[in-house]
Amino acid sequence: MNKKEQIFKAALSLFSENGFHGTPTSKIAKLAGVANGTLFHHFTSKEQLINDLYLELKKELVEVSFLDLNDKNNLEVNLKQIWLSNINWALENKAKVIFLQQFLNSPYLTEDTKKEVDTLAMTYYQMMERALKENKIKKIPFDLIYVQATQQMYGVINFLLEMEDFNNKNEIIDHAFDMFWNGIKT
């Protein structure tokens, strides 16, 4: 693991726990095991670090989504597959989800970062567009469906993260998916 990755890892851990204001760059450097100056060699500012890290995690999430996807399956099966991949990733990467949620609505993300994130979402759009043409889902603007899908995903994830016993974990995930799917299917 190179120094830049070490910094990413340390930053993720500290930011997700203490927030932007609560984590000085000096602590990030220390935890990463590098000198203070090294951090600013790789990132021009603290905000830059946040933005880079945010994009990195978003990319990882999109990648996870499409890993086990099969074009031949129908939309519902594919959507559920994405649903499951995302949620499992989230449960296994608590700090990453907390970070993403914490900075999603923060003023630290630049417009550039937001635009890049939108580009990443394109992949999902294409899938939905096809389904809409094939009359499988209601005539609702994609954007709206996408926003709601994301929101509901975060909803289940938060719900699961706060649950103490995990016995009916799968039941919850299924319920939540049904709620979503029944909302959009024709």
Added chain:
Amino acid sequence: MNKKEQIFKAALSLFSENGFHGTPTSKIAKLAGVANGTLFHHFTSKEQLINDLYLELKKELVEVSFLDLNDKNNLEVNLKQIWLSNINWALENKAKVIFLQQFLNSPYLTEDTKKEVDTLAMTYYQMMERALKENKIKKIPFDLIYVQATQQMYGVINFLLEMEDFNNKNEIIDHAFDMFWNGIKT
């Protein structure tokens, strides 16, 4: 307007625009037109201010929800009424929504605040509990429905706030509500 309210107002405006780290208490005091020390007379710390403001806004939101509600109407009508009240409040109080979203997942909210917020949600729970008994909605844990309702509400609001033309505003709101309702109805 007393000084405490002036501070709330100034804090809301600055925090929603620049975040916690981006707004020094000195600027809040200046914008509020009070002395630096006055702020710390009313709030023991900057974090306390955030927490108080957050609770205040949540209370306002719950109040708005139940303003025009009629017990005699059926669940769907009542839910839609809440839906509309919330969204309209949000569109008319942009800064407040931005603040609420920004701090919802921040590390600045104390456990106490979170608990108090949960108490506020009780009112919604009771309504849903009745509906579940009367078999009007699917057998899904309330908590999950509540989380998803909230998430979807934020979803539409964000969507609308980023829309440039407001021509089909009502259409979007209706679509979004249908998505939600179809997700939970029996």
Added chain:
DNA sequence: ACATTTACCGACTGATTAGTCAATCTATGA
């Protein structure tokens, strides 16, 4: 009228922190 509490002021400080910089080290390639 007096006493006591509460609101308010604003200059001040101790501590913190983002970012700099000059120097050293490492890697690559010709």
Added chain:
DNA sequence: TCATAGATTGACTAATCAGTCGGTAAATGT
């Protein structure tokens, strides 16, 4: 072997900021 570029270091600083404090003014109660 030497030169050049990039990586790394850590001591340093200029600026900022949360919260304090001693004192005044206003409100409240008796």
